[in-house]
Amino acid sequence: MKEEKVQTMKNKPTLSLKNLKNINIVKNFKHWIIAPCIVFLLAIIVFASFAGIAQDVSEGMNIGLDFTGGSSVSVQFAELADNDYDGCVKTVSDIIESKGLRVGYVQKTSEDGISGIMFRYKSADTEEAKAVNDEIIAEIKAAYPNESETNENFIYSQFIGATASQTLINQAFLAVGVACLIMLIYIVIRFEIWSGLAAVIALLHDVIIILALTIIFHIQVNTTIIAAVVTIVGYSINNTIIVFDRVRENVKENKIKNIGEQVKLFDVVDKSVKETLSRTMNTTITTLIAVIALAIFGVSSIQEFIIPILFGLFAGTYSSVLLAPSLYAYMKNAYDKSRNKKFKGKSGKKIADKKDKKETASA
Numbered sequence: 001m002k003e004e005k006v007q008t009m010k011n012k013p014t015l016s017l018k019n020l021k022n023i024n025i026v027k028n029f030k031h032w033i034i035a036p037c038i039v040f041l042l043a044i045i046v047f048a049s050f051a052g053i054a055q056d057v058s059e060g061m062n063i064g065l066d067f068t069g070g071s072s073v074s075v076q077f078a079e080l081a082d083n084d085y086d087g088c089v090k091t092v093s094d095i096i097e098s099k100g101l102r103v104g105y106v107q108k109t110s111e112d113g114i115s116g117i118m119f120r121y122k123s124a125d126t127e128e129a130k131a132v133n134d135e136i137i138a139e140i141k142a143a144y145p146n147e148s149e150t151n152e153n154f155i156y157s158q159f160i161g162a163t164a165s166q167t168l169i170n171q172a173f174l175a176v177g178v179a180c181l182i183m184l185i186y187i188v189i190r191f192e193i194w195s196g197l198a199a200v201i202a203l204l205h206d207v208i209i210i211l212a213l214t215i216i217f218h219i220q221v222n223t224t225i226i227a228a229v230v231t232i233v234g235y236s237i238n239n240t241i242i243v244f245d246r247v248r249e250n251v252k253e254n255k256i257k258n259i260g261e262q263v264k265l266f267d268v269v270d271k272s273v274k275e276t277l278s279r280t281m282n283t284t285i286t287t288l289i290a291v292i293a294l295a296i297f298g299v300s301s302i303q304e305f306i307i308p309i310l311f312g313l314f315a316g317t318y319s320s321v322l323l324a325p326s327l328y329a330y331m332k333n334a335y336d337k338s339r340n341k342k343f344k345g346k347s348g349k350k351i352a353d354k355k356d357k358k359e360t361a362s363a
Helices: 001-012 035-053 079-083 087-097 127-143 145-150 163-190 193-216 224-254 261-296 300-341 354-362
Strands: 072-075 103-109 115-122 157-158
Touching: 035 193, 072 087, 072 103, 072 127, 072 261, 079 087, 079 157, 087 115, 087 127, 087 300, 127 145, 127 157, 163 193, 163 224, 193 224, 193 300, 224 300, 261 300
Parallel strands: none
Antiparallel strands: 072 115, 072 157, 103 115
C-alpha cells in the first residue's frame, strides 16, 4: 500500500523550474498573452464600475491629491500620536468624513521633535471649501482641548494645487518616452531592429499592467507611481537585454544563415530563454524579498511606492521571459519569410543564389 502511494506521488506533475524548461515558450505565445489581456479587460470593468458609481472619471482610477489637488491638515499630537496613533487617526478621519469628504492619505510626521499626523483629502479652492476646512479645524480643536491649549501650532492647514503635479506628469512621460527611444536605438545597434521593437512592446506591457493592477485594487495613484514605473522600466529592460544577448550568441553558434527557418529560429530562442531562466528567477526572487520586507516594515509613504513595484516585478519578469523573446521570434520570422518571397521568380520557384549557380556551372 505504501509503495502504491509513493508511486502515485512520483507520477503527480509538479511545478518546478525544471518542468518550466520543458515548455515550448515561443510556440505557446498565444497562451502567454491571455493573462495580460484578462488583467487589462478586468481593469476596464473595474474602472467603469467605480467611475459609474461615483459619477466621476477620476474615481475610476482613484486619482490622488497629487494630481487633482486638495487640502492638507497637519495635527501635532505630541506624545498622543505615539501612544494612541490609531485612535487619533480615527477621530480626525471621522470629523473630516462627517463633512462629506474622504480622507485619501494619512502619514505620521515629526517636526521639531513633536510627533504629528497629516491628513489629506480632496477639496476645491473655493470660499465654500475654505469654510468647511475652518469647521474641520474647529471640531478637531474641540476634540483635543488640552493639546490645542498647550500648543499654538496644534493644527496647520493648506491647499495643495495640482499644477506642479501636472508638470511632473508631463516630464515623467517625456522621460519614459525618451528612455524607450534611446533603449530602442541602443538595442538596434547592439542586436537588431526586431529585438528593439520587442523590448519596447514588452516595456509598454509592463507599464500598462502596473496601471491596470492599480485600478483593479483601487490603489490611490500619486506621484510615487511615476517613480515606480521608471524603476520597473529599467529593471525589466535589463532582464530582456540579457535574454537577447544569449539569443545572439546562440544564433551565431548554430549558424542560422537561412533566414526564415521557423523551426530553427524558434528552437534557438527557446534555448536562450531557458538558459537565462535560472538567472532571471533568482534575480526576481532576491529583489522580491527586499521589496516585501519594505512593504511590511516600511512607513505608509514607502508602501505607496512598493506596491506598484511589486506589480511591476511580476509584469517585468513575465514580459522578459515569455513575451519579448516570443515577439522577437515571430516578428523576425515574418520578416524573413517576406524577404524570401522577394527572391522568387514569377513561376514561384526560388532563384538560385550565387553558390548554386557556381555548382551548376562546374557540373
